[in-house]
Amino acid sequence: MNKIDIHLNFNYLLFDIGNPSDGVSFFIIQGLTSLGDKQMILFVFLLLGYIIILGGNSMIIFVVQALTDPKLSSPMYFFLSNLSFVDMFYTTTTIPKMLSSFLSDTTTISFLGCFLQMHFFVYLSVTSxxxxxxxxxxxYVAICNPLRYTSIMTWPTRLLLIAGAWSFSTFCTLPPVIITWMEPYCGPNVVRHGWCDLSSVRQLACADTSVDNIVSLSFALVALLTTGVLILTSYVLIGFSIWMKGVTQRLKAFRTCAAHLTVVTISYTSSSFVYISYRDYQQDDVRIIVAVVYAVLTPFLNPVIYSLRNKELRDSIRRTLSRFRSAVSATKDINTVS
Structure with a gap:
């Protein structure tokens, strides 16, 4: 029995565990195979971006959670470290598989693995x-109610808000993924995307998916509109609050919100481009490249933006790197003396 037979047998075993249909046992990820040798250029950029995403977000989590820096004890940094955690795992659901696909002729994924990847990709996207x-x-609380900020944003409140964010994403993502998983798949099994995208996999179902499309669209609108309206409302209230204040206070409020507002703008703008590419472009490569850029861009820029815009975080990272270099130098000196 050769390696291919072993691989297919393993996929069929997974199929028996997780596939409710009697047809497809695994999927083939099309990826960007039509690019030929040019794939290696994208491979290099994607690998470097993934390394920066892991390194930058890990650094934020480390300096916020592991170090006892009183300047980073505010709720904002607690939420930022949670966002960094989500961004790391969000990109990990797709990028490693895509990187491996650039190095092989055919990329397969088991039925169960495909839907797990699909679920966590959508789930973490909504969670972010x-x-x-x-x-x-x-x-909003920090700018509009500064005197009550510490009494409102207590530790239980922070945990409740984070738990609410994860629960909301569970509510919005589980139903579309479950109803797509329950559809019969009898072939073909080639996913015309870079990973197990929800809409791309649903096109392979051997049944009418009009209800699935309505359900998915409904929950997507709930996820996007609820978060978008709440964010917009917060900034409208912030704008009204600082409108009558002096120039100095306005600039201080802007600096407080600049990093977050920049990340929000990039996130929603890039998701709009993904929607346009799905609607207006029939070429698979264009849709996949736009989707890859969307999946990588925000997690890549988050640590960069917050490090550049936030003095306390930037100084903490600089001190951490300085201590790390000093420790490495001391270790080298000891080894030299020995």
């Missing part, structure tokens, strides 16, 4: 927006 909504509320 829910956390951005929580951060918008935090900025």
């Amino acid at each position: 927006r829910a956390i951005l909504t929580v951060m918008a509320f935090d900025r």
Whole structure:
């Protein structure tokens, strides 16, 4: 028995565990195979971006959670570390599989693995927006109710807000994924995307998916509109609050919100481009590249934006790197003396 037979047998075993249909046992991810040798250029950029995403977001989590810096003890940094955690795992659901697909002729994924990837990709995407909504509320309280900020944003309140963000994303993502999973799949099994995208997999179902499309669209609108309206409302209230204040206070409020507002703008703008590409472009490569950029852009820019816009975080990262270099130098000196 060769390696291919072993691989297919393993996929059929997973199929028996998780596939409710009697046809497809695994999916083939089309990816960007039509690019040929040019795939390696995208491979290099994607690999470098993934390394920066893991490194930058890990650094934020470390300096906020592991270090006892009183300047980073505010609720804003607690929410930021949660956002970094989500961004790391959000990109991990798709990028490693895509990187491996660039190095192989055919990329397969089991039926169960496909739907797990689909679920966590959509789930973490909605969770990141829910956390951005929580951060918008935090900025609203900090600017509009500064005297009551510490009494409102207590530790139980922070945990409740984060739990609410994760629960909201569960509510919005589980129904569309479950009804898509319950559809029969009898072939073909080629997913015309870079990963197990919800709409791309649903097109392979051997049944009428009009109800599935309505359900998915409904929950997508709930996720996008709820978070978008709440974020917009927070900033409208912030705008009214600082309208009558002096120039100095306005600039201070703007600096407080600049990083978060920049991330929100990039996130919703890039998602709009993904929607346009799905509607207006029939070429698979265009849709996949736009989707990849969307999946990587915000997690890539989050640590960069917050590090550049936030002095306390930037200084903490600089001190951490300085201590790390000093420790490495001390270790080298000890080894040299020995």
